[in-house]
Amino acid sequence: MITFERFKLANGLTVLFHKDVTTPLAVVNTLYDVGARDETEDKTGFAHLFEHLMFGGSVNIPDFDAPLQMAGGESNAFTSNDITNYYNVLPAKNLETALWLESDRMLSLAFTEKSLEVQRNVVIEEFKQRYLNQPYGDVWLELRPLSYRVHPYKWATIGKEIKHIEDARMEDVKAFFRKHYNPSNAILCIAGNFEMNFVKETVEKWYGEIPAGIKPARVLIAEPEQTEFRERIIERAVPTDAFYYAFNMPERRHEGFYMCDVLSDALGRDKSSRLYVSLKKEQKLTTEIGAYILGSMDNGLLVISGKLNEGVTFEMLDKALWKELDILKEHPITDGELARLMIKIRTAKEFQEQGLLNRAMNLCLFELLGDANGINEEHAIYNAIHPSHLQETALRYLHPSNCSLLKVKATPHAE
Amino acid sequence: MLNRTLSPDLKEIDKIDFVKPSIFDITNDVKLYFMKEVPNDTARLDLYFDAGTIKGEHGIASFVNGLLLSGTNSKTSTQINTEIDALGGFFESGISNENSVITIYSLRENLLPILHILKDAIQNLVFHEHEVEELRNDRKQKFKVSMEKVSFIAQRGFQQRLFNQSIYGRVTSESDFDAISTDALKHFFEENYLHGLTKVVVVGNLPQGEIDALIDTLGTWATTTKTPFEKDIFNLKGLTHIVKDGAVQSAIRVGRMLFNKTHEDYNDFLILNTIFGDYFGSRLMSNIREDKGYTYGIGTMVAELHETGYFLIATEVGKDVKDATLKEIKFEMERLHTELVSMEELNLVKNYMLGQLLKSADGPYSMTDLFMSVEPYGLNLDFYNASIDSINRITPERIQLLAKKYLNWSDLTIVSAG
Numbered sequence: 020m021i022t023f024e025r026f027k028l029a030n031g032l033t034v035l036f037h038k039d040v041t042t043p044l045a046v047v048n049t050l051y052d053v054g055a056r057d058e059t060e061d062k063t064g065f066a067h068l069f070e071h072l073m074f075g076g077s078v079n080i081p082d083f084d085a086p087l088q089m090a091g092g093e094s095n096a097f098t099s100n101d102i103t104n105y106y107n108v109l110p111a112k113n114l115e116t117a118l119w120l121e122s123d124r125m126l127s128l129a130f131t132e133k134s135l136e137v138q139r140n141v142v143i144e145e146f147k148q149r150y151l152n153q154p155y156g157d158v159w160l161e162l163r164p165l166s167y168r169v170h171p172y173k174w175a176t177i178g179k180e181i182k183h184i185e186d187a188r189m190e191d192v193k194a195f196f197r198k199h200y201n202p203s204n205a206i207l208c209i210a211g212n213f214e215m216n217f218v219k220e221t222v223e224k225w226y227g228e229i230p231a232g233i234k235p236a237r238v239l240i241a242e243p244e245q246t247e248f249r250e251r252i253i254e255r256a257v258p259t260d261a262f263y264y265a266f267n268m269p270e271r272r273h274e275g276f277y278m279c280d281v282l283s284d285a286l287g288r289d290k291s292s293r294l295y296v297s298l299k300k301e302q303k304l305t306t307e308i309g310a311y312i313l314g315s316m317d318n319g320l321l322v323i324s325g326k327l328n329e330g331v332t333f334e335m336l337d338k339a340l341w342k343e344l345d346i347l348k349e350h351p352i353t354d355g356e357l358a359r360l361m362i363k364i365r366t367a368k369e370f371q372e373q374g375l376l377n378r379a380m381n382l383c384l385f386e387l388l389g390d391a392n393g394i395n396e397e398h399a400i401y402n403a404i405h406p407s408h409l410q411e412t413a414l415r416y417l418h419p420s421n422c423s424l425l426k427v428k429a430t431p432h433a434e
Numbered sequence: 435m436l437n438r439t440l441s442p443d444l445k446e447i448d449k450i451d452f453v454k455p456s457i458f459d460i461t462n463d464v465k466l467y468f469m470k471e472v473p474n475d476t477a478r479l480d481l482y483f484d485a486g487t488i489k490g491e492h493g494i495a496s497f498v499n500g501l502l503l504s505g506t507n508s509k510t511s512t513q514i515n516t517e518i519d520a521l522g523g524f525f526e527s528g529i530s531n532e533n534s535v536i537t538i539y540s541l542r543e544n545l546l547p548i549l550h551i552l553k554d555a556i557q558n559l560v561f562h563e564h565e566v567e568e569l570r571n572d573r574k575q576k577f578k579v580s581m582e583k584v585s586f587i588a589q590r591g592f593q594q595r596l597f598n599q600s601i602y603g604r605v606t607s608e609s610d611f612d613a614i615s616t617d618a619l620k621h622f623f624e625e626n627y628l629h630g631l632t633k634v635v636v637v638g639n640l641p642q643g644e645i646d647a648l649i650d651t652l653g654t655w656a657t658t659t660k661t662p663f664e665k666d667i668f669n670l671k672g673l674t675h676i677v678k679d680g681a682v683q684s685a686i687r688v689g690r691m692l693f694n695k696t697h698e699d700y701n702d703f704l705i706l707n708t709i710f711g712d713y714f715g716s717r718l719m720s721n722i723r724e725d726k727g728y729t730y731g732i733g734t735m736v737a738e739l740h741e742t743g744y745f746l747i748a749t750e751v752g753k754d755v756k757d758a759t760l761k762e763i764k765f766e767m768e769r770l771h772t773e774l775v776s777m778e779e780l781n782l783v784k785n786y787m788l789g790q791l792l793k794s795a796d797g798p799y800s801m802t803d804l805f806m807s808v809e810p811y812g813l814n815l816d817f818y819n820a821s822i823d824s825i826n827r828i829t830p831e832r833i834q835l836l837a838k839k840y841l842n843w844s845d846l847t848i849v850s851a852g
Contacts (some may be wrong), residue, residue, distance in 0.1 A: 041473060043450075044796050079438035081719050084714050086441050089782045091789020093714065109787055114444035124437055144683070148730050152683045154582040224436065256680060258578035290515035300512055306572045308695025326575065355520075362522035366541055369476050373799070 021378055021394050023208075024215055025386075028223065035382050035391050036218045037210040039375055046376050047107045047117040049125075050205075050383035053199035054101040055178075056171040056239060057319065060350040064128030064178020067098040068142050068187055069195055074106065075134030078127035083120055090116035098176050098277030101316040102387065108376060111211045115221060118209075122225035125205065128196060135189055142184050144175050154257045155427060165251050166265045166320055166423045170242040201232025206386045210379040242267070242318055248419040252426045259306070260327040261427040262336060265320045266416050270314060274387060277400050278412035279312055279321050284360045285352060285409070286310035286343070287323060291359065294323065297343055304331045304339055316388075321416065333426055347413045351406035364401055447788045450822070453801050460649050464656040466634040467809070468645055469802040472606040477542040477638025478799065479549065481652070484661050485534035485626035488601045490618075492610040496571065498623050502536065506558035511565060514555045523548040531602050532663065532740055533632070542638045546647060548771045553651050556627060561616050567601035571666040574611045584678050585686035585750060588851035592687035595670040595847045596744060602667060631655035633809075636678065637802050663740035667691050669847045673760075676851040684756040684852025686749050688763060688847050692736060694743035695811045699836060701824035704834045705737065708783050709775060710734055710766065711747060715782070717766045718747070726762065728755045740810060745840070753852050754767075770837035784825050791818065 023037045058065050073096065074083045087094050092109025094117075107117040150156045159175050167173035207226070209218055245267055269275035287294045287310030298304045308325030318363055327336060371377050378394075385393035455469040487495045503518075503525065504560045505511045517523055524539040538548050580586040597603030633654055636645065669691045693700060711718040711734030718732045732749035751759045794804050795818070808817045 042796055043792055055710070085782060088713065088715055088789075089441070090444055091447055091785045091792065093786070100595075108793060109534040110447055110792055112445040112447075113442075116444065119438070119442050126438075137724060137727040141723055141730060144728065144750075144752055147752065149684045152584065152750070153679055154579050227821070228436065235555040257582065259575055261683065289519050291512065291519040296512050300568075303568070306575045328571070329575075359520045362541075362544075363519060363524075366476075366522035366524065366539070366544075369474060369541060370539060373476055373797070375796075 021382065023373065023382055025389055025391065026068075026219060028202065030227070030229055030291055031234065031385060032223050032226055032229070033199075033206045033217075033386060035206065035208040035386060036215060037208060037211070037382055038213065039210060039378075040212045040214075042375055043111055044211060044375060045109055045111040045114045045117070045209065045213070046379040047109075047114070047121055048208045048376070048379040048383055049105045049121055049209070050206045050208075050387060051103045051105075052104055052204045052234075052387060054099050055174060055176040056100050057199065057235075057335075058171060058174070059236065060171070060174070060179075061183070062177070062187070062191060063174045063183045064142070065183075065187065065191065065195060066103055067176050067178070068138060069192065070098045070117055071098050071138040071142055072101050072128065072134055072192060072211050073124055075131060075138065076129035077120070077124035078129060080123050081129065083124065086116060087120055092117060100172055100176055102384070104380060104383070106380065111213070114209070114211065114213070115225075118221055118225045121207075122229065125200060125202065125226070126229050130189060130193060132189065135187070135192060139184055139187060142177075143181055146181055146184065150175075150177055154263055155255070157255075158261075158263060158425065158427065161251065161253055161265050162265055162423070162425045165249055165425055166267070167242055169240045170227060170317065171239060172242070172315065172317065181339060197232075198235050201246075202226065202229050203232055203234040206383045208379040210385045232343055239317065245421055249423040250426070251424070251430055254428045254430045256431075257427060259329075259382065259427050260429050262325060262327065262333065263425040263427075264323040264340070265423045265425070266322075267421050268319050268321045268416055269432065270318050271314070271316045275412060275415075276312075276319070276398070276402060277397075278408055279416065281360055281364070281401070281404055282347070282409055282412055282417070283310040283312050283321050284363065285347070285356065288360075289363065293343055293347070294340070298325075298336070298339055302339055303328055304336050341419075343345075344413065344417045348410065351410045354406065357404070357406055357409075361401060365398070368398070393404075442449055444785070446746065447783065447792055449573065450795050450818070451791050452795055452804070452818055455805055455813055457564050458645065458649060460631070460653055461656045461658075463660070464631060464633060466636065466645065466649055466652075466800070467806065468640075469798045470639055472542075472569060472639045472798045475541045475543070475639075477540055477636070477640065479538045479545055479648075480635040481536040481631060482633045483534040483536075483627050483630040484632050484657055485622070485630050486530055487604060488531050489626055489661070492613040493606045494614050494618060494622050494624075495534065496529050496606070497573070497614055498619055498627070498639065499527050499534050500569050500573070501561060501565060501619065502527055502559065502627075503555050504569070505560065505562050506555060507560055507796040508558070509555065514551065517551045518548055520550075522808060523547050525552075529766055530779065534626075542640055545636075546644050549648065549651060557748060559623065559718060561619050561623070563616065566616055566619065570611050570614075574608070577606060577608060577611070584681050584683060584851045586788055587678055587686035588687045588849050589748075589826070591674060591676050591851065592689065592746075592847060592849040595674060595849060596689060596691065597667055598670050600664050600667045602664065602739065615630045628655060629659075630657050632657055634803060635806060637798055652716045659676055665741035669744075671845060671847060673848040674850075675772060676849070678851050681754060681769075681852040683750045684753045684850050686751065686756065686759060687849045688846050689744055689746040690840075690847060692745045692840065694738040694741070695808060695813060695817065699840075700736075701821050702828055703836055704821070705783060705787065705825060705828050706770070706833050707734055707745070707839075708787055709779065709833065710770065710841070713783070713786055717769070721766055722749070722751075722759055722762050726755075726758075728752060728759050728762075734782065738749075753785075756850055756852060760850075764843050767837070767841050767843060770841060775833050778834070780828070780830060784828070785824050788822065791821065
């Protein structure tokens with residue numbers, strides 16, 4: 020059970036407080052309800068570029084990191100297709116320094132040309148390092164637009180292409196800030212050994228004066244239901260053929276989300292999972308295989324991916340894979356298999372919740388989903404899952420017309 | 435009206451509570467370290483074996499490490515994995531130069547049952563031919579993928595030149611995978627696992643009876659020999675570039691042999707290391723990322739071996755700015771010789787390092803890891819009090835002296851790939 024209290028400031032900022040008396044540290048986590056899905060198609064990669072700019076100084080404080088380091092703390096952030104999340108970990112007695120810094124960058128940024136220019140370059144290098152200069156690194160740049168035709172999930176958080184980042188202008192940056200970075204679009208979580216009164220007073224002191232702004236309405240075009248199988252083959256100078264089967268699955272709040280999560284575990288989480296055992300160990304078709312879900316807020320993807328063994332064709336793999344999926348559709352999984360999946364989920368969750376930072380981040384995420392207490396309710400949702408639910412879910416989602424397949428064909432190197 | 439330009443008052447970290455795990459004898463030389471104070475149901479078990487990469491040629495150590503759960507005469511690898519999964523266990527095995535480490539994460543009530551599965555799987559491991567061939571095949575493919583990454587190529591080249599003629603400088607080549615016989619695997623395994631356990635670490639709120647049972651179960655694997663470790667290793671100085679066609683970035687590795695925690699300059703050097711490249715506001719990050727935008731990240735570290743250690747700078751940069759980056763690294767290194775660090779910068783680094791130490795000591799898992807990182811050197815938690823002393827006492831002059839002594843461009847091994 021993760022306990023928390025919640026209050027709201029007049030300007031619309033939602034604040035969560037999680038008390039932990041065992042730690043000398045504090046976490047200040049700020050989730051902004053903005054991600055790559057809020058970008059327009061001709062200016063992608065912007066939410067992420069903006070995250071970098073948030074460290075380039077705010078209206079009253081020239082440098083974000085130095086004062087935090089001076090207080091013994093450190094900070095980082097990440098952007099996804101759904102959210103942008105900023106966190107600070109520091110000695111609890113210096114909590115106020117983090118609130119001072121975070122509240123000032125919520126108030127307004129410094130918007131210097133130098134910062135924009137440098138961070139454009141840094142992000143371009145990040146693009147190269149993670150997506151272009153790695154074998155199979157560009158797979159998601161190809162798979163997303165294959166799975167999504169209209170929804171903004173069709174581009175990756177880093178952006179569709181480097182040019183969009185190169186083209187980012189200061190006026191875009193300012194407009195983005197005004198639209199998305201205001202108290203009513205944020206959830207703040209403070210975790211550590213504090214008293215609620217102190218937290219309330221201190222948050223009010225630093226955040227109370229920030230103008231409310233308007234929570235931007237999110238109107239996204241829903242992805243129309245896929246009606247036929249999609250396939251794309253790309254050729255790359257990689258050592259081995261690789262495959263990515265992406266199935267559409269329900270949004271984060273839907274109970275089907277949890278079913279798909281468990282299904283993906285059954286298929287390919289561990290070395291006892293079905294695809295690992297059948298396709299890799301027994302049939303020796305692959306050298307690697309796994310299954311997982313993306314965890315998106317809107318309709319997401321369940322992905323089965325791996326690499327082909329030498330001498331194995333995509334067709335051989337395809338036949339064997341669908342056969343395994345059919346077994347899952349025809350026969351409910353046993354209680355023993357389900358129990359095995361559940362104990363792994365429970366164990367993983369216990370370890371995740373060990374960390375103060377994880378707890379603070381997850382509280383914010385569940386609050387965004389509707390109620391921070393969702394963090395304590397997940398266990399019951401998983402426990403209520405019955406083999407017949409999983410069979411129905413497999414029937415509903417794991418069929419060819421709900422699937423996009425990306426094949427990476429290995430080509431010899433250009434000498 | 436709130437003055438937002440002023441930082442709130444800062445409070446210093448005056449003390450950090452370091453908590454030592456309890457220590458039990460498995461034999462005279464092999465100990466079990468037990469951290470019981472865990473406020474939840476999680477538990478972790480680490481088994482250390484004297485079976486690191488320096489113990490054999492052609493990557494045999496890593497090969498054996500990958501086959502530990504590959505099956506016995508009565509159970510297949512899938513059966514073993516399924517049994518561990520059914521208890522919610524997460525099994526990991528990893529390898530370094532000097533150690534092979536097996537780790538189990540689980541709920542505390544499942545730790546001992548999982549250990550019994552593990553014990554049987556390892557005690558009766560048979561190296562089935564099909565499992566050996568499967569791993570050989572997987573490893574070959576992984577190696578080919580790795581050789582497409584400039585970071586891997588540079589690191590590999592760096593290791594060879596840094597460790598020079600020493601056995602630490604062994605790297606895997608494609609031909610290695612076919613050079614290992616099953617007999618060699620069995621021999622390595624018997625010698626370094628069945629008689630190679632060097633220590634055990636348990637974190638979790640387990641009853642004493644279970645700790646006693648752990649000691650009983652693992653006792654037969656305790657090592658009776660002591661491996662001597664090399665001390666005098668001299669890095670090959672100078673610059674090497676490894677060409678990788680088609681790369682859009684170059685990976686850079688720069689470093690030298692140095693020392694480990696037992697050296698008198700270690701704690702002070704760590705402060706110099708932080709200033710130079712080991713935090714977000716470091717000299718290298720400020721210059722090469724935040725001013726020039728050449729990279730997504732650049733960092734330095736001090737890595738340790740049993741009898742020695744080394745210093746490393748690592749980054750990946752745009753291929754057209756590789757030389758410019760090396761020039762800036764050299765510039766920043768030499769600036770530490772010629773300019774004294776300002777009190778403002780030094781104070782920031784001191785506070786930052788104290789905050790990091792506080793974080794490293796937070797919670798039973800971190801605290802245990804902190805202890806285990808001094809234990810191999812015959813040190814105890816006093817080491818961290820000495821670190822705090824060192825942080826409180828260091829001066830700009832001392833930083834400069836250490837930079838002149840240990841950070842000279844002509845002493846360095848420099849490898850780039852791209």
